Amino acid sequence: MTGLFSEVFLSALLFGAVTAAIPLLLAGLGEQMSEKAGVLNIGIEGMMLAGAYLGFVGAFYSGSLWLGFLTGAAGGVAVALIMALLCVRIGLNQIVIGIALTLGLEGLTALLHHFQFSRSYPRLPAADATVIPLLSDIPVIGPAFFKHHLIVYLAVALVFAMGYLYRRTQLGLNLQAAGDKPAALDVAGIDVIRTRTIAVLTTGALAGLGGAYLANVGAGLFIPFITNGAGFLGIVLAMLARGRPVWVLFGALLFGVCLSLTTAMQVAGINIPTDIIQMLPFLAVMIMLVLFGRRASLPAALGIPYERGAR
Amino acid sequence: KSIAILTPEEGTDYGWNQQGIDAAKAAGKAAGVEVVVAQGLGYGDVRPTLRELASDGASLLIAHASGYNTSAPEIAKELKVPVAIVDTPNGLEKGLVADYTLSGHQGAYLAGRLAAKMSRSKSVGIVVSGEPPSWNSQSAAFAQGVKAENPDVKITYAVIGPAAYSDAAGGKRVTESVIASGADIIFGQGNGSSFGMLQAVETTKAADGGKVYFIDVIGDKSPIDKGFLLSSVVWNIEPVYAAMIADLKADTFGTKHYTIGLKDDSVKLLKTAAIPDNVWTDIQALREDVISGKIKVDPVYDAAAVRALMTSVAQ
Amino acid sequence: MSIDTAPTASATALDATSAATTRRDILHRLLMTLGPILIALVIAGCILLAVGVDPLAYYGFVLEKGLFSPLGIQQTLTRMAPLLFLAAGLIVAFRAGMWNLGGDGQFLLGAVTAAASAPVLVEILPAWLALICSFLIAMVVAMIWSLVPALLRAYQGVNEIITTLMMTFLGTSLANVLVKLAFRDPTTTVPQTRTLPVEDRLPRLFETTITSGLLLGLAAIIIVHLVMTRTAFGLKLRIVGANPRAAVHAGLGVPGLTIAVFAISAGLAGLAGAVDIIGVQGNVRADWNPAYGLAVIPAVFLARMNGFAAIGFVFLLSVLSIGGESAARRLGVPNHFTLVLVSIVLIVLALAEYFDHRYNQSRRA
Amino acid sequence: MSGSSSSSVAGRDIVALEGVTKRFPGIVANDSVDLSIRPGEVHVLLGENGAGKSTLIGMLSGLQQPDEGRILVDGKPTPITSPRHALALGIGTVFQHMMLVPTLTVAENLLLGGPWWQRPRTEELAARVAEITSTLGITVKLHAKVSELSLGEQQQVEILRAMVRNSRLLILDESTSMLTPKGIDELGALMRRLVEQGLAIVFITHKLKEAAAFGDRISVLKLGRKVGEIPPERFRALDEQAIISEIVELMFGKQKDDPEAVERPVRTVRAEAAPLLQVTDLAVAPTDNAPGLSSISFDIRPGEILGIAGIDGNGQKQLAEALAGQRAATGGSVRLEGVAIEALSVGERRRRGLRYLTDDRLGEGTVGTFPVSINFFLKQVGAAPFWRGGVEQRGEIDKRAAELVREYDVRTPSLKTPVARLSGGNIQKVLLARELAEGAKVVIFNKPTYGLDLANTLASRQRIRDTAARGLAVLLISTDLEELLSMCDRVAVIANGALVGTVENTDDARTRIGRLMIGLAA
Numbered sequence A: 001m002t003g004l005f006s007e008v009f010l011s012a013l014l015f016g017a018v019t020a021a022i023p024l025l026l027a028g029l030g031e032q033m034s035e036k037a038g039v040l041n042i043g044i045e046g047m048m049l050a051g052a053y054l055g056f057v058g059a060f061y062s063g064s065l066w067l068g069f070l071t072g073a074a075g076g077v078a079v080a081l082i083m084a085l086l087c088v089r090i091g092l093n094q095i096v097i098g099i100a101l102t103l104g105l106e107g108l109t110a111l112l113h114h115f116q117f118s119r120s121y122p123r124l125p126a127a128d129a130t131v132i133p134l135l136s137d138i139p140v141i142g143p144a145f146f147k148h149h150l151i152v153y154l155a156v157a158l159v160f161a162m163g164y165l166y167r168r169t170q171l172g173l174n175l176q177a178a179g180d181k182p183a184a185l186d187v188a189g190i191d192v193i194r195t196r197t198i199a200v201l202t203t204g205a206l207a208g209l210g211g212a213y214l215a216n217v218g219a220g221l222f223i224p225f226i227t228n229g230a231g232f233l234g235i236v237l238a239m240l241a242r243g244r245p246v247w248v249l250f251g252a253l254l255f256g257v258c259l260s261l262t263t264a265m266q267v268a269g270i271n272i273p274t275d276i277i278q279m280l281p282f283l284a285v286m287i288m289l290v291l292f293g294r295r296a297s298l299p300a301a302l303g304i305p306y307e308r309g310a311r
Numbered sequence B: 001k002s003i004a005i006l007t008p009e010e011g012t013d014y015g016w017n018q019q020g021i022d023a024a025k026a027a028g029k030a031a032g033v034e035v036v037v038a039q040g041l042g043y044g045d046v047r048p049t050l051r052e053l054a055s056d057g058a059s060l061l062i063a064h065a066s067g068y069n070t071s072a073p074e075i076a077k078e079l080k081v082p083v084a085i086v087d088t089p090n091g092l093e094k095g096l097v098a099d100y101t102l103s104g105h106q107g108a109y110l111a112g113r114l115a116a117k118m119s120r121s122k123s124v125g126i127v128v129s130g131e132p133p134s135w136n137s138q139s140a141a142f143a144q145g146v147k148a149e150n151p152d153v154k155i156t157y158a159v160i161g162p163a164a165y166s167d168a169a170g171g172k173r174v175t176e177s178v179i180a181s182g183a184d185i186i187f188g189q190g191n192g193s194s195f196g197m198l199q200a201v202e203t204t205k206a207a208d209g210g211k212v213y214f215i216d217v218i219g220d221k222s223p224i225d226k227g228f229l230l231s232s233v234v235w236n237i238e239p240v241y242a243a244m245i246a247d248l249k250a251d252t253f254g255t256k257h258y259t260i261g262l263k264d265d266s267v268k269l270l271k272t273a274a275i276p277d278n279v280w281t282d283i284q285a286l287r288e289d290v291i292s293g294k295i296k297v298d299p300v301y302d303a304a305a306v307r308a309l310m311t312s313v314a315q
Numbered sequence C: 001m002s003i004d005t006a007p008t009a010s011a012t013a014l015d016a017t018s019a020a021t022t023r024r025d026i027l028h029r030l031l032m033t034l035g036p037i038l039i040a041l042v043i044a045g046c047i048l049l050a051v052g053v054d055p056l057a058y059y060g061f062v063l064e065k066g067l068f069s070p071l072g073i074q075q076t077l078t079r080m081a082p083l084l085f086l087a088a089g090l091i092v093a094f095r096a097g098m099w100n101l102g103g104d105g106q107f108l109l110g111a112v113t114a115a116a117s118a119p120v121l122v123e124i125l126p127a128w129l130a131l132i133c134s135f136l137i138a139m140v141v142a143m144i145w146s147l148v149p150a151l152l153r154a155y156q157g158v159n160e161i162i163t164t165l166m167m168t169f170l171g172t173s174l175a176n177v178l179v180k181l182a183f184r185d186p187t188t189t190v191p192q193t194r195t196l197p198v199e200d201r202l203p204r205l206f207e208t209t210i211t212s213g214l215l216l217g218l219a220a221i222i223i224v225h226l227v228m229t230r231t232a233f234g235l236k237l238r239i240v241g242a243n244p245r246a247a248v249h250a251g252l253g254v255p256g257l258t259i260a261v262f263a264i265s266a267g268l269a270g271l272a273g274a275v276d277i278i279g280v281q282g283n284v285r286a287d288w289n290p291a292y293g294l295a296v297i298p299a300v301f302l303a304r305m306n307g308f309a310a311i312g313f314v315f316l317l318s319v320l321s322i323g324g325e326s327a328a329r330r331l332g333v334p335n336h337f338t339l340v341l342v343s344i345v346l347i348v349l350a351l352a353e354y355f356d357h358r359y360n361q362s363r364r365a
Numbered sequence D: 001m002s003g004s005s006s007s008s009v010a011g012r013d014i015v016a017l018e019g020v021t022k023r024f025p026g027i028v029a030n031d032s033v034d035l036s037i038r039p040g041e042v043h044v045l046l047g048e049n050g051a052g053k054s055t056l057i058g059m060l061s062g063l064q065q066p067d068e069g070r071i072l073v074d075g076k077p078t079p080i081t082s083p084r085h086a087l088a089l090g091i092g093t094v095f096q097h098m099m100l101v102p103t104l105t106v107a108e109n110l111l112l113g114g115p116w117w118q119r120p121r122t123e124e125l126a127a128r129v130a131e132i133t134s135t136l137g138i139t140v141k142l143h144a145k146v147s148e149l150s151l152g153e154q155q156q157v158e159i160l161r162a163m164v165r166n167s168r169l170l171i172l173d174e175s176t177s178m179l180t181p182k183g184i185d186e187l188g189a190l191m192r193r194l195v196e197q198g199l200a201i202v203f204i205t206h207k208l209k210e211a212a213a214f215g216d217r218i219s220v221l222k223l224g225r226k227v228g229e230i231p232p233e234r235f236r237a238l239d240e241q242a243i244i245s246e247i248v249e250l251m252f253g254k255q256k257d258d259p260e261a262v263e264r265p266v267r268t269v270r271a272e273a274a275p276l277l278q279v280t281d282l283a284v285a286p287t288d289n290a291p292g293l294s295s296i297s298f299d300i301r302p303g304e305i306l307g308i309a310g311i312d313g314n315g316q317k318q319l320a321e322a323l324a325g326q327r328a329a330t331g332g333s334v335r336l337e338g339v340a341i342e343a344l345s346v347g348e349r350r351r352r353g354l355r356y357l358t359d360d361r362l363g364e365g366t367v368g369t370f371p372v373s374i375n376f377f378l379k380q381v382g383a384a385p386f387w388r389g390g391v392e393q394r395g396e397i398d399k400r401a402a403e404l405v406r407e408y409d410v411r412t413p414s415l416k417t418p419v420a421r422l423s424g425g426n427i428q429k430v431l432l433a434r435e436l437a438e439g440a441k442v443v444i445f446n447k448p449t450y451g452l453d454l455a456n457t458l459a460s461r462q463r464i465r466d467t468a469a470r471g472l473a474v475l476l477i478s479t480d481l482e483e484l485l486s487m488c489d490r491v492a493v494i495a496n497g498a499l500v501g502t503v504e505n506t507d508d509a510r511t512r513i514g515r516l517m518i519g520l521a522a
């Protein structure tokens, strides 16, 4: 049995875990930003799908992965713009619009795929990896963590950038105030609507990027419903993380590792029905919730549209 | 007179749905009947669609998904319209319900032999997105074929993560892991996720730095191949539908089982440029042996039994 | 957390029940529903035009096959049965301020247990008793499934959106495992539960194909509506939903009520699963997940958690899904277009409600 | 403060309102109001609840726009379009309702509003705060979370915030409602120093004494209209009593010298009667943002009013909640008519006659979106005759609600009006009606007149006296020493979650309580 787990195989598993974690990480970071600012963004699945589709289209026709990430992020922003307009500016119910956007983008991207790609199923070439010198030579760990596309390192760097943003900048204060006591932010001279709009659009960009990564690097292609609920997992990760980007990273990695673990257990021939093994990632999150979920403190004004002077 | 076919996904998947729809169209054309296609219906309740197609005058409803094998016979009895269902051999009813339980296991066996012959690393992988019976029988037969050809070849079997039918990224991730475990030929079964498997094969090098090859099932993906498709266990369902239409006319509908197999080429292994001619000749000889019964391949439908087979093969 | 539906949703919902709805009011409501739908159809029509499909033909088929043909309306009404139960469950939860987004998991577990028990029970019990038992089993199982989010919310304050979403992922997997490993019909190769014979299922209404589950669904949602608006229990739940601190102050046992809310809401979702299986499907197959829950949530919000309005929106959803599938097939549009259509209808309805509210406010000024 | 304001000639308006009108659905909140606000003056705004004072402030702060009329800043017509604009114009406001982010620290709250890309300039702020606080004589804990501060401290932070921003005009909307007598005096002194530095101040209060003591000019609003003004020249010419009677005349049109100075009626509490409420060694564990209680003991006899004095945030709320059963006690006993009730639930305690009138009217006292009628019975849900077999009896509810509305003079458009739309005074009447309903034996009043206008304050106090006169035991928690002295038989002082002493309400009670409050022996 031990012979099964060669070094190469182990690092491939971990590599896969990272690849699976990145879209969740980006979605989770995005959702976290919206939630911090008081917007419950249920439409994130739709934003990811838009990013996956447009990101693939961009990368496929231009031949440049980076352009694909750009168009993907733009796709997410476009959906976020609708959300910002409807939920932040005129204050429609965030759950209704979020679900409507998710359903709509599921249908729309499937429709577009049908007319555009359903005969050719184009696939992208492998994403080229940026190898980190020295670190990538560490056995097992090296190839698993330090031979990824540059965007992966950027995504991880983003975690720390966001942490800095939340704790050390004026914008971070503004976001937190917009979620906890928007009226206080307003009378301090900062436009709540604008702050929340920025947050939602950033969410769109991150979710779109996550979708684009999923399609372009994760799968190398686009097919309908490719996100498979990743956006909803992003919501869970964001809520679990209690406003701290680093926890989103841990959560996403944990989920990715669980996914790889299911593969490992199968390959090892452990004779548990696959269906049970596959509950593992969800069980892991649920256990985390039972253990650490208590008093998960969400922003006080989460989900409540802000209107100046209303009472 | 018209016949209707219902499929869960769009008929553009180079697989189960497309083969069904294409076959129905061909059989209908040959018999001179119109063919109505209802595709992308999902795996939910198709009774409304069945009823509607029946009321529109279809004289045969082909319910082309194992998920429809409860609803279709019920509607057949309710509206007295003949239906054809899959994977339900004991569901026959004269004049009303016919079954076509298709298994490509004979073809998959040959594919296994082929894989074992061609594998440089003496290690092959099976990646599936789920474990429905028709896939299980092919996974099992493939493994038997590999083992029969060379007992030393290692087989790695992996099911993609949760809700995997459209999980192309999962398909790619798991396939890459399997390749990393040493496999240089991947036998892949999955709907949308199989494109992810294909992409993984195209973009990942085998341990020896050479190409990894892909063996597909049911459909023929060569139109979209980039030189990594080794073969495919192609199903041709047209004879089945043609026979059904004939039986319908002859009033013997619902009395027979329809199957596919190597014998009439309704199951066949796809020849690609990647297969050397001498290997192909050997495979053709084996094909004869299977047809003649010299080699017996029994279908295994149960997921647990399939996994047991893999474990024993791996050791 | 609290999520406001519309600025005064709960207030107006409360008024709506007390104020005698006048004829003009009903007319206004109708206009405010049909008008937006028309606008949504125009927008969706533009998409159809863009892909080269005649929108008028499409909508013609939607209406004919979903609403105006005898077959179509029967299918539509049949589809409504589980949706009504789900909507009823959501009304209880949402009015009490609990965002139960785990309906799909609860639905599936209810469905699986109903499917597992009904064929066995009909063999040993009179059919009607067997079915009642199956309904109860499904309900109880779904209630138990909701216990984790309920306890976490009641005693630990864990936000239920996360927990119910996770429990739905888990529940879907578990339902699968149950079908494949525990309740599998040994006589089929396809993993599915034993099939409840057609004659043992819920009777159909009169000479149609409409399931009597429709009546159960209507009864459920109307009872829920009346309980929520007319009884002390319903008022307690609404107090918890509108102002949990006021509930504590008023001496209500908030943890107990929280658990009750989850139990009722999940129980109704479980019944939705049972009514779909016992009324229509007859069995559950592996990997079966119609995901009704997600579409019902916006409908309940748009209805402002009013049971009668929810019936209307569920009807609309059913017409769109039944008619949309048919229209798509006839015109060669992928079925996915129905999703786009539903999404546009939801958004335009939400917008219309907003502008209506604004207009009313400015008129009162 | 800022150079420009000190150079402006005293007597010229910083801000002037000309014919400003503001309408809300169904009401004219401000009706062609003229107002001039000058540097070097404390301009007091008076008026009943709902008279339109806060609305006027809202327009000066850019939260709302006038429907008619115009606002002049430095003599130039200037529409104040947003809070940001108001700040830029030098208008700083301390709103009636707390406007701090509870999850941020004091420093972060003060920094809120800077350019978004910047790092918060903490050091700069600290220096600036030190400068201001030293001239003003207040202290703030810059690094404490706002949620950990008492309401009084929060109010100081809000005043400080207005100062940090170089406001030329400082608006204080009911800022004294949370302060102790000492705090009020300090605020008065602070305002004096500020106007001497050349600022203009608008000061809103319901307490006429404060108006007379701190103001330079007084404007009175009534039903949205300005009904009178006492200019500084006249103000200086009158003594306190004369000013108060003039205000009273403006507000109520009738003559009465000092309406607040009601003589405490001599009640005879039968000393021998068994106590209705006995609290022994009650203890509550502290939480993140609230002090705990330790060994609280007292008795209240029938007909007696026991006051709890103290600076806000010293455990008053915890005491009330522990008695009502909303907060778990960690020790001690509570006896109602001699029966231990400390283990009973909130509802059971209420059924036995213990009533708690909360100070948080909208937060927990009512369900704002529910109709007035239902809010009367929030604590009786399910009880006959309003519910029978669990089914709501709408007729019974409306009948009784209508009686209560009449009896307690609740001013509401209808029984169906969402209770949050009523003014604070009227919401308070709903709560009074609910808590004093049949079966009450012991009533806890927590800050019952906070934020109420004069008329409503007097009415509420009378209710409380009547309650005691009916033989009930009353626990009256208040930060308003005058109120306690005018109502109570005995006053206990709470500090840091413990009772530091109890004083009979006799002539020297004021000084003895004052000594206890600042930590000296009575």
Ligand SMILES: Nc1ncnc2c1ncn2[C@@H]1O[C@H](COP(=O)(O)OP(=O)(O)OP(=O)(O)O)[C@@H](O)[C@H]1O
Binding pocket: A309, A310, A311, D024, D025, D027, D028, D029, D047, D048, D049, D050, D051, D052, D053, D054, D055, D056, D096, D423, D424, D451, D453
């Ligand atoms: N946001 C609003 N929407 C509707 N009406 C409002 C709003 N704000 C104030 N009003 C109306 O304006 C009137 C004046 O309210 P305002 O808050 O200015 O009173 P106030 O004088 O500050 O009272 P108080 O002394 O109780 O604080 C109220 O009667 C109310 O009807």
Ligand SMILES: Nc1ncnc2c1ncn2[C@@H]1O[C@H](COP(=O)(O)OP(=O)(O)OP(=O)(O)O)[C@@H](O)[C@H]1O
Binding pocket: A311, D024, D049, D050, D054, D096, D174, D420, D421, D422, D423, D424, D425, D450, D451, D452
């Ligand atoms: N949403 C609203 N719609 C209509 N009127 C409102 C609304 N909100 C408040 N009001 C009105 O505001 C007036 C008083 O408002 P406000 O809350 O400022 O003062 P208050 O509550 O009476 O006093 P305080 O806040 O000092 O206790 C009331 O007359 C009430 O009718």
Ligand SMILES: [Mg+2]
Binding pocket: D050, D054, D096, D424
């Ligand atoms: Mg007020």
Ligand SMILES: [Mg+2]
Binding pocket: D053, D054, D055, D096, D173
């Ligand atoms: Mg006010």
